[in-house]
Amino acid sequence: MVSAGRRTLVIAGFAVLLVVGTFVSASVGQLDVGPRAVMGAMLHGVGIDTSWRPDDAIVEQTLLQIRFPRVMMSILVGATLAVAGAVMQAIFGNPLAEPGVVGVSSGAALGAAVAIAFGVASLGGWGIAALAFLGGFGATVLVYVTARVGGRTEVVTLLLTGIAVNAFAGAGLALVMFAADTGSREQIVFWQLGSMNGSRWSEVGTVAAVGLPACAAALALARRYDLLSLGERTAAHLGLKVEQLRIGSICLVALLTGVGVAFAGIIMFVGLVVPHLVRMLLGPAHRVLLAASMVGGAALLVWADLFARTMMSGSDMPIGLLTSLIGGPFFFYLVRRTRSRAGGWA
C-alpha cells in the first residue's frame, strides 16, 4: 500500500505543476505580460484591487477575455477527460479503455457537429453540449454492450469496436462537413483536431456546470469502483448494485467526455496516460486515483495548451495533435509491456 506521505507528495507535485502552468500560460504569448500583472488581473477578477493590476487596458482585456478563459478551459477539460478515462477503465475492468480510443470522443464530436450544421447551436452552448452528450452516450453504450460478455471485457472486441465506432463517427463527421456551409465546416475541422483556441467564459461556465458535478459524482462512487475490480459477481456478493453503477457510470463518462468535446474538440489519450501514471505512482485505489487524475489531467492540458500556443510563433497548433503525439507512443508502450508480461490480451 502507498503511504499517505507519498500520496500527498504526488498530488502536491501535480498541483504545483498546475499552478505554475497556469501562471506561465497566462503570462506568455504574443503579448508578454509577466506573472505580476497576471496575479493582479486575477485578483481584480475576483474583486480585489491591488497595485499589481495591469495599467494597460489592452493587457487586462487580453488576460480576462482571452487567456484566463482559455486556461480555465484547459484545466476543466483536462480534469474531466482524465476522470472519464479512469471511470471507463473501472467499469470495463481494463486499463486500455479510454474515451478517445474506443470512440466516445468521436461520437460526441459527431453529435456536436450535427448541432452546428443543423442550427441546434442557435440554442447556445447548451445545445451543442446536449448533442455531444447524446453522441458520446450512444458510443459508450454501443462499445459497452459489444465488448462486455459474461461480465468480462474482451480486449480485442473492445478495440475493434472502437475502430468501428471511430470509423463510423468519422464518416458521419465528413458527411456533415460535406453538407454544411463553410463557416460550420471550419468549426468541425477544429473539433477533429481539438483546440482551446477561442474559449469563452460562457463555454467555460457550461463545462464547469456539467464537469465538476460529474467529477464529484465519480469521486463519490470511488469505493464502489474498487469493489468492481473484484469482478461483477463478487462485487454483487459484497452488496454492490452492479447494474445501477454501470448505467450511472456510462452516463458519467458520456457527460464528462461530451461536455469537453463540445467546446474543445477531440483530445485523445489524456484519459489513458494520466490514470495510468497515477496508478503506477499511487496504486489503483479509486478515491486517490480519481482525485489525483483530476489534478494531473488539468496540469497536463494546461502545459500541452501552452506548448500548442507557443511552439510555433504566430500559430496555434491543435492541442489534440500534441496529446496524440505523446499518447500514441505511450499506448504502444502499454501494448508492448503487457505482451511481454502476460502474453498479450487476446
Place this chain on the structure above:
Amino acid sequence: MTLAYEICNLTCRLGGREIVRDVDLDVRHGEVLALVGPNGAGKSTLLGAMTGDVPIDRGSIRLGGRDLAEWSSRDLARKRAVLMQANQVSFPFTVREVVEMGRNPWSGRATAEEDERAIAAAIERTDIAHLLDRPFTALSGGEKARASLARVLAQETDVVLLDEPTAALDLRHQEEVMLVARSLAAEGRAVVVVLHDLSLAAARSDRIAIVERGRIVSVGSPAEVLTAERVESVYGIAAHVLTDTPDGHLIVVPHRGRSDTASL
C-alpha cells in the same frame, strides 16, 4: 434455531436447459454441508441459486426464514459470503486492500476497531500475513484462493458458500481451508462447500449431498452417502470405500486396474 437455507422443489434453467431439477435441501447452522458430484452435474448452479446469482425457475429458496428475493443486496451481503471458483482482480490492488473490501457490507454499521479485528482474524486464519503488501494480481493460484477466502471471512456472515475452495491448493492448504470451514461451523455458522475430493468431503463435512444431473440423489452423513455402489452409479467408475483407516475417516478411491488394461 431457524434453518440457514430451506430449498423447496427448486428448478433453475440456464440457456433453456434445466440445470437444477426439483431440489429439496435444508442447510443447518453449525454444519458443513458438502456438495459433490460429477463435472456439469449442477453443483455450481445450485450454489449460484443459493447465492442469488442464478434466477429461480420454479420452487423456492428461503434464507434465514425469509424468501431469498426479499433480501436487499446490502442485507444479503451481511448474511452470506461467497467464494467463487475463479478470483481475478482487474487492477493491482494489494492483498490487504482486497481483504479490506470484504468489510464493505458493514461500512457505516461496524466500527473501525471491529473492521480491523475482523480483517486481522481473517488474515490469521488463512495464513496470508506474509502476502499483505503484494499485489493480488502477482500471486500464484493457491495464494489467490487463500487471499480471496480471507476476504470472504472478513465479511463475517452467518452463512458461507464456498465453490471449490481447495481446487488450486496443495495438500496442506487444502486441509487448512477445510479446517477453517470446520471452525466456522463450530462458531454456529452454516457452511456449504462444493468439493471434488470425496475423501476430503468425508473427513470434514457433517453431511454430504450428491448432485447428479441436476438432482440431489442422496444426502446424509458421509458414511450413509458414500457407498461403493452409489459412487459407481453416479461417477460411472468402480470405487473402493475404505472405512478402516488410521485416522478413522472414510476414504474413497477409484478402483485402479493395471494401466496396460485398456478399460477402467
